[in-house]
Structures are given as C-alpha cells and as structure tokens.
Amino acid sequence: MAQSEFNRELIEFLDASPTPWHAVSSLAIRLQAAGFAELHESQRWLPEPGKGYFIRRNGSSIIAWRQPIGTDVADTGWRLVGAHTDSPCLRVKPQPELIRKGYFQLGIEVYGGVLLNPWFDRDLSLAGRVSWRDDAGQLHSSLIDFERPVAIIPSLAIHLDREANSSRSINAQTFLPAVMGQAKQKPDFRELLREHLINTGIEGVSRVLDYELCFYDAQGASELGLNREFIASARLDNLLSCFIGLKALIDADAGPGQVLVCNDHEEVGSMSASGAQGPMLKQWLERVMPDADSRNRALAASMLISADNAHGVHPNFADRHDDNHGPLINAGPVIKTNANQRYASNSETSALFRHLAEEQGVPVQSFVVRTDMACGSTIGPITAAELGVRTLDIGVPQFAMHSIRELAGSGDAQALYRVLVPFLERERV
Structure with a gap:
C-alpha cells in the first residue's frame, strides 16, 4: 500500500475515534470488514484455526487475534502487539x-x-x-x-x-x-x-x-509541512499505534498465534478491569488455552511488542534529550529502553526487532531518557509482569505528547507497520 493511502486511512481512523469507546468501535468495524468475528465474554467460544476473532470489554478495550493454523501454539507461542486506546x-x-x-x-x-x-x-x-x-x-x-x-x-x-x-x-x-x-x-x-x-x-x-x-x-487530523512531512492530530498517543497494530494484524498471513491488544486506562495507571494491569489479557489466554501447561509453554515461546509513541527531539528544546538518544521524526521507529524497567525492552527483544527492521530496510532509532530526568512508562512492563512474556517497547517519534494536538512524521507509521507484519508472521521468536 502506498504511504499516501496508508495515511489517508490513518486520518480517517483518528477522526472517527474521539474517545476510547469510539476508537474500539472503529477498530471493530475494520476487523469485521476484514472477516474477523466478534465473540462475547459471556458466551462459549469455539474458535477455528486460521480464523480471526475479537472481544471487547467495557467498550473501550479490545483483543483481536487469529487462531494458529498448522502449528501447535504451545510450541511456537503468540506474537502480540499491544497499545492503548485512551488519551489525556x-x-x-x-x-x-x-x-x-x-x-x-x-x-x-x-x-x-x-x-x-x-x-x-x-x-x-x-x-x-x-x-x-x-x-x-x-x-x-x-x-x-x-x-x-x-x-x-x-x-x-x-x-x-x-x-x-x-x-x-x-x-x-x-x-x-x-x-x-x-x-x-x-x-x-x-x-x-x-x-x-x-x-x-x-x-x-x-x-x-x-x-x-x-x-x-473539533479540528480534524491533517497532513502538513511544505512536503507533507507531518501528521497533526489529537490522540496520536496512542491511537497511532492502535491503527498500525490493526493494519499489521489484518494484513499478516495466517500462521502462528497473532494477537492485537488495545487496553484502556494506560494514561491513569492501567489498573482497571479493562486496563493492562487488570485480568483481561490473562483471562482471554486462559480461555483460548485452557490447559495450564500448554499455556505456560506458549508464553515462554511468545513475545509482545508494546507500541506507544516516543519523544522526538524537539529542535527548540534539544537539550531535553540525551545527546546520543534524540529520535528524529521520519527517521524510523524507536526502541525505548530504561535500566529501571520503566520500559520492558531487553537486548534479546531489541535484537529481534533490529533484525526484522533490517530485513525490511527500515531504519531503527533508540531512546533513553536523560539520566537526570524521570522516565514515563507503557503497558509493556505491566503486561510483562502480569504474563511473564518477553517484551519490547517501541514507538513512533512525535512532538507535543499529551497536547490537544500532537505531531508525528508522515512516514513513520507505515515504517513501523512494515516491521510488525513479519513479526506477526514469524514462526519462532
């Protein structure tokens, strides 16, 4: 898909998603159009190999997945992409x-x-x-x-x-x-x-x-810049990642277990029935894999990419970044690391992402917060702690995080998408 078409769909999604409930509704509409069937937590599930499904909780969180085909998910594990639906x-x-x-x-x-x-x-x-x-x-x-x-x-x-x-x-x-x-x-x-x-x-x-x-x-999302270098919109943090994950899941070829989880309440700590610190993902996993031994084996073979936007280095405030870790807009997705586990990336999960990005010709950047500044966090460390799954924190660089109108690069969203598709298709991680 051409970048212009990708961004046109992104802008439509952003404009249709002014709240977490609207965002999940927008995701559900696109999943259904792609052949994913909605299941309900109050009903019995009988998912079939190779088919796609999704569930909603509180109308503001969603888990979508494609059942594994031709493989034992206990051996190959799940490929998970995580994001959040809420914005300040x-x-x-x-x-x-x-x-x-x-x-x-x-x-x-x-x-x-x-x-x-x-x-x-x-x-x-x-x-x-x-x-x-x-x-x-x-x-x-x-x-x-x-x-x-x-x-x-x-x-x-x-x-x-x-x-x-x-x-x-x-x-x-x-x-x-x-x-x-x-x-x-x-x-x-x-x-x-x-x-x-x-x-x-x-x-x-x-x-x-x-x-x-x-x-x-009320102002809608738009492309701007002399050469349309930027996308300006409300709620880029983190609907941008929700859309990228959605597109990657829909477009990936069926194979190993593939999952998109978009939680609500990340911006207020994630502690809720539908937040990453709640039981939603764990309960979903217990239902699709009732056997505890198989489930634990699958988790050991699984990996989560937590996608949440990164702080791009601002030309007027470059001193707010570590000199060697100032991500540039339109220079590729950003691996986020923190020695104190505010981000869950480690050398192994980072290496896999770098490997996949290199195969796709996508440049990768690194972000570490200045040592004298506090570091934010994501659903990555929370989900890693809840499930014990290997995790990478990644993000598209942006300006004006948590403003009413944020700014990202017009090329970065599709660049991250190009890496997430082969990640979801990968037989082993």
Missing part, C-alpha cells in the same frame, strides 16, 4: 452545570497527564458513552458525538493577566470549565443529551441516567 483529555463531571454571569458552563475533570495550555481557545466538541432508560424501563448504552464545535475554554486577556507569558499556572478547577453558550437558567445537561440522542435517530430514549464524556478538538 478533559472529561465532564457528573453534575457539571454552571451558570456564571449569564454563561452556561460545564465543570470538567482532568483525565491523565494533560498538557493544559493548548486547550484554551480551541473549538471543542463532545463525545463518549451515554447510558439511558427507554420507555419500557430497559437500560441501554449508546455512543454519542456532537461532531461540531459546541464549547470553548476562552483565555483571559493578557491585559488582565500580565504574567501570562512568564509565570502563569493553571488552576484546573477554576480556569477550565468550558463555555457552552449563554443562558439565564441552568439547563439540565442530561436532558440535552437525551434530545441529542433522539435527534440522531435513537428511538425510545426516556431518560439519560449517566455518561462518560470527553471534550475533544
């Missing part, structure tokens, strides 16, 4: 309605390590999951997306904040309530959601009982 953002509080000086606002809660300054003065829309009761008293959940700008967080004029460019700090409680419009009386936000559901064609909505809603930047 602003979420609506349970009782959010505010009326101040005639303006209708919604109170927000900060989800994850948000870079807050870029959220001001952006056209914001609203999306997520809504739970509601119908006229017969039955409960339902639906995805909701206003799609158009419905809110803004205006900056305070510099004339009233003379220190804005030198020492401004943001109080998340008081600075961030989003302006939705003007009103003399406090609207019922749940009633507004009910009306929107009805207007989008959902019938029988009697009352909205609860919701999980995220504000998001």
